[in-house]
Amino acid sequence: MTEHPLVEMIDIEKHFGGVRAVEHVSLDLWPGEVVGVLGHNGAGKSCLMRILSGAMIPNGGEIRVGGKTVEFTEPNDARAVGIETIYQTLALADHLDAPKNLFLGRELKTRFGNLDDARMHEEAREVLARLNPNFKNLRDPVSSLSGGQRQVIAIARAIYFDTKILIMDEPTAALGPSETAMVADLIRQLRAEGIGIFLVSHDMHDVFDLCDRIVVMNKGKVVGAHAIEEVSKDDVLSLIVKGELPADWSARNLEAAL
Amino acid sequence: MSDVSKPAGFYALKSLTPGAAQLHRLSALLTLVLLILGFALASPAFLSVNNSLTVLLQTSVIGLLGIGMTMVIITGGIDLSVGSVLALSGVITGMSVKAGLPVIPAMTLGVIAGGLCGAFNGFVITKLRIPPFVATLGMMLIARGIALQLTGAAPISQLGEAFGTLGNGALFRVVEMRDNGFPRVVFPGIPYPAILLLIVAIGAAYLLRRRQIGRHIYATGSNEEAARLSGVRVDTTKLYAYVMSGALAGLAGNVLMSRLVTAQPSEGVMYELDAIAAAVIGGASLSGGVGGVSGTMIGAFIIGILRNGLNMAGVSAFIQQIVIGFVVIGAVWIDQIRNRP
Structure with missing residues (x-):
């Protein structure tokens, strides 16, 4: 700690x-x-x-x-x-493939400043395989992938760095x-x-x-x-909906503590 | 922009796999070959060396505009100002030459003026949040107005032989003197505009495919919000595309004015439509994220050959307008079909 x-x-x-x-x-x-x-x-x-x-x-x-x-x-x-974020919308560029999305905004480059697509592809293959061994469609635009595969890309992007x-x-x-x-x-x-x-x-x-x-x-x-x-599920629901805990919560919690 | 979480968008985009894009380019190439065959049958002179060079010259202007337009269209935008910017740049080069500047610095000045027009477009679009259609429509009027105002609407002529070299010169030109004292052209050479187009096309393709800015151009057009959240500087990327479009319009203006050896403030009207048509025929999608230089080159040649072939076949300029109009609608229609589920 x-x-x-x-x-x-x-x-x-x-x-x-x-x-x-x-x-x-x-x-x-x-x-x-x-x-x-x-x-x-x-x-x-x-x-x-x-x-x-x-x-x-x-x-x-x-x-x-x-x-x-x-x-x-x-x-x-x-x-x-x-600080990395996995957005609910996943924030993927649909026309680009998985490696391009994974490194979007943080592209790997060669010595001459060119995009190093070969290395990005290799790195992406590794990290995606770790999350999902069945992930094979590395060259397809992400728009053609399933919801789960898209989620895997978004997760991979958040934990790779x-x-x-x-x-x-x-x-x-x-x-x-x-x-x-x-x-x-x-x-x-x-x-x-x-x-x-x-x-x-x-x-x-x-x-x-x-x-x-x-x-x-x-x-x-x-x-x-x-x-x-x-807290119990009901306590949380009460907080979410009413903005407060049920009236009997502190009594219950005290009891549990004792 | 399609919401990535919605299945509707997902299915709509499914047809845009690389396979579909390649198929589109292949069909454009096939169209090009059919056009050449058709015009060659209609007019024997069409395939002559001289006419082929004319096509190359005509296409180089559309091609230069089309490459810049492709970058803008991939970001999901549009640039309606290129025809006017072309005229303004040519006029500024012409005036600079008249003022005594050597040709190369004068032309550089013209290209910079084009780039500045593009930068203004980019500023209005990214900072003032005005849609590209409206912003560049405004610039279309502004640039044309400045060009006409600067020249009093009169063409600038007598610009000297050096001014005409870029548009009329050629590499590997072989000319021999005949006994009667007249020159005979053995090989007309490769026109400079065609060489320029090739260099710009290779450069632009390199930028789009191998450089970070190119990747970001595609990402911005594919899903702007996603690109922003991924750390892409979306505004800078768009600005870059519009500056490139403006500068290439400036370059095209110099080529065109040099060919005419006259700076014409009223030149280039409606050229933006040829450029848009070239990009869309070549597979660029007006909804962004898709497109490429090689496709646009095919598109530019289709437009160039269509214009030239119709001319050779004796079709009137009015009918040509009608035909090109239908071609533009047809190309955008095909784009719509591709984007439909």
């Missing part, structure tokens, strides 16, 4: 005109920890994650990575300090059962390697299966932050 969290978000604010998407939110993440970020659509969780991935610039607040204050103006700034913090936005929403299990295994493996993960998900099963902690957002605010043992 290091003495600093991997990342701290302190008093983050974001508003669009009069709409406050994120209000005074503070959040941290430690190495080897999976934190579930929950909330219904429009609760501000995606917005918060986009701020952390550098895709959105906050109106106020501070982000510290490894104890040092950082400022992100574009996604590359966040990637430079080891020196990743410390991983943001996963609904990573299993488009997947079948076996692929979901693969993603769950991968999350456990990454956690064991000391990577911190923010898991944005609607799937209660995934959340309770994988997360160490949960943070629930409602109307731009954090309405609950709990270790996963402290």
Whole structure:
């Protein structure tokens, strides 16, 4: 354990005109920890994650990575300090093949500054095979691949580079059962390697299966932050929907503690 | 831009596999061969060395414009200003020569002026967030207006022999003097414009296929948001494409004016349509992400040969317009079919 969290978000604010998407939110993440970020659509969780991935610039607040204050103006700034994001839309360029997508924005080059497609192809083949041994369609544009294969490319892209913090936005929403299990295994493996993960998900099963902690957002605010043992599924649903825990929660929890 | 998470977009794009793109280029090549065969049968002079060189000259202007247009179209944009920018660049070169500048610096100045027009397009599109169609339509009027204003709408002539070299000269030209004192052209040589086109085409293909900027041009047109999230500087990439298009329009302007040995402010009207047609016939998709230099070269030759062949067959200029109009619609229609599920 290091003495600093991997990342701290302190008093983050974001508003669009009069709409406050994120209000005074503070959040941290430690190495080897999976934190579930929950909330219904429009609760501000995606917005918060986009701020952390550098895709959105906050109106106020501070982000510290490894104890040092950082400022992100574009996604590359966040990637430079080891924050990788798997977007729900996957953010793949449909007409390009898997290796080109994997290295998009961070292309490998030869000594003369040309694209080193041979090396990118080889590296991509390795990392994709590690995630899915059946991945063979390296030359096809990703538009012709299945949802699972596309997800594998997005994941490969997020873990290939020196990743410390991983943001996963609904990573299993488009997947079948076996692929979901693969993603769950991968999350456990990454956690064991000391990577911190923010898991944005609607799937209660995934959340309770994988997360160490949960943070629930409602109307731009954090309405609950709990270790996963402290809460039940009903408690979490109440937080998501009503923005508060059930009335009997503290009594129940006290009982359990005793 | 198709949303990558939607199955509709997924199926629509499935037809755009490399196989489909190659098939498209192959069919364009076949069309080109059929056109050549058809025109050769209609007019025996069509296949003569001299006429072939004329085609090469005519095509080089469309080709230069088409290469720049291809880059812009791959980013998912369009550049309607190339015809006017071509005229403005030619006029600026002409005026510079008149002012006493040697030909090569003057031509460089013309190309830079074209690049600046492109940079303005790129600025308006990326910073002011104005759609490429409107932004470049504005530049179409602006550049034409400046060209006409600078010259008072009158052509600049008597530009000297050196000015005409680029457009009229040729490499490996063999001329022998006959006994009667008249020269006889043994081999007319390879026209400079054709050589220039070849160099630019190879350079552009290299940029698009082997350089990072080329990869980013494709990524931007394929899925702009994905490219941005992947760390591609989307605005810079677009700006680059529009500057290239403007500069190549400037180069094409110099070639054309040099061929005429006159700087014509009213030259190049509607050339943007030839350039767009060349790119689309060659397989570039107006929805972005697809296209290439080799395809555009085939497209440029189809347009060039179509114009020349119709001329040789004695078809009036008005009918030619009608034919080219249908060809443009047909090419875009084929593009639409390709993008349909």
